Amino acid sequence: MLDLQQLGYRYPGSPAPALQDISLHIQPGECIGLLGSNGAGKTTLLSLIAGLIQPQQGSLRWQGHNAIGLVPQSLAFHARLRVSENLQLFADLYRLRGSERQHQLEQAIDAAQLESLLKRTAAQLSGGQQRRLNFALGLLQPAQLYLLDEATVGVDSANRQRMLQAVRSLADNGKAVIYTSHYLPEIEQLADRVLLLSEGRLLLDQRLQEQPAQQFSARWADTIPQALVQLCHDRHWSCSQQGNQLKLELSDPQQLQELLQLLASQPAPVQLDYGPASLEQLYLHSSGGQL
Ligand SMILES: Nc1ncnc2c1ncn2[C@@H]1O[C@H](COP(=O)(O)OP(=O)(O)OP(=O)(O)O)[C@@H](O)[C@H]1O
Numbered sequence: 001m002l003d004l005q006q007l008g009y010r011y012p013g014s015p016a017p018a019l020q021d022i023s024l025h026i027q028p029g030e031c032i033g034l035l036g037s038n039g040a041g042k043t044t045l046l047s048l049i050a051g052l053i054q055p056q057q058g059s060l061r062w063q064g065h066n067a068i069g070l071v072p073q074s075l076a077f078h079a080r081l082r083v084s085e086n087l088q089l090f091a092d093l094y095r096l097r098g099s100e101r102q103h104q105l106e107q108a109i110d111a112a113q114l115e116s117l118l119k120r121t122a123a124q125l126s127g128g129q130q131r132r133l134n135f136a137l138g139l140l141q142p143a144q145l146y147l148l149d150e151a152t153v154g155v156d157s158a159n160r161q162r163m164l165q166a167v168r169s170l171a172d173n174g175k176a177v178i179y180t181s182h183y184l185p186e187i188e189q190l191a192d193r194v195l196l197l198s199e200g201r202l203l204l205d206q207r208l209q210e211q212p213a214q215q216f217s218a219r220w221a222d223t224i225p226q227a228l229v230q231l232c233h234d235r236h237w238s239c240s241q242q243g244n245q246l247k248l249e250l251s252d253p254q255q256l257q258e259l260l261q262l263l264a265s266q267p268a269p270v271q272l273d274y275g276p277a278s279l280e281q282l283y284l285h286s287s288g289g290q291l
């Protein structure tokens with residue numbers, strides 16, 4: 001759908017590039033979480049994709065139609081107009097007509113839960129309600145790719161869940177989504193692929209289902225059974241011990257089988273966890289501890 005090849009961008013007068021050497025391919029139906037600390041280049045990347053700024057290096061190629069729905073980080077609506085008037089204005093802007101117009105309006109109002117706010121002017125809305133209006137206006141546009149820049153900042157958790165559901169269903173209906181947030185659980189819930197930017201470079205591009213490592217962790221009431229420590233040592237598995245807790249990264253199902261076999265003959269742990277490494281662990285590991 002969209003190919004970025006060695007994209008680079010430096011703001012005029014800025015000493016360092018905001019983005020360099022960014023290559024990626026975006027496919028229909030992908031929900032991509034875009035992570036990075038403040039100033040990492042997330043908004044710049046979305047602006048390049050949206051065509052708001054032009055790349056100075058590299059190329060950006062669309063296959064097919066390049067219709068984009070944008071939910072910008074800075075609120076973009078008319079403060080003096082009512083919520084309903086803003087929605088109608090943007091529907092005009094996107095040239096929506098007839099049943100498509102009706103459908104898009106209903107969906108956007110529902111996704112942002114705006115029914116009870118339609119008559120208020122945008123200026124009269126709270127911060128979180130304004131964020132929801134901003135979200136609805138971006139979703140209103142029929143598009144192949146949606147770019148959402150910190151779309152849920154300041155929104156309460158019930159409304160945020162509704163918004164995340166709406167974003168997820170865009171991807172489930174074959175639209176591509178790029179979603180930035182500093183809130184990792186949100187990305188973990190939503191995204192099937194994660195990009196991590198650091199100082200303008202793409203540090204990580206990972207599908208979440210393909211995370212290779214599984215995290216095994218067990219804690220005992222008194223001490224870690226020596227036989228277990230010995231097994232890790234003999235097999236050269238890298239494990240870490242903290243007090244009565246043992247943590248291991250497993251890359252092979254066979255390892256888990258061996259571990260469990262041994263565990264069955266040892267004192268039972270008081271706590272046992274096994275599962276994919278969390279996004280937070282992955283993020284901390286890739287970014288060298290920067291959140
Ligand atoms: N209009 C501008 N003029 C000059 N430099 C800019 C401009 N906008 C952004 N930058 C710089 O480009 C770099 C990337 O900024 P960008 O806004 O893309 O980061 P971000 O990852 O979106 O950050 P945040 O999480 O704070 O929103 C930063 O160093 C920033 O200072």
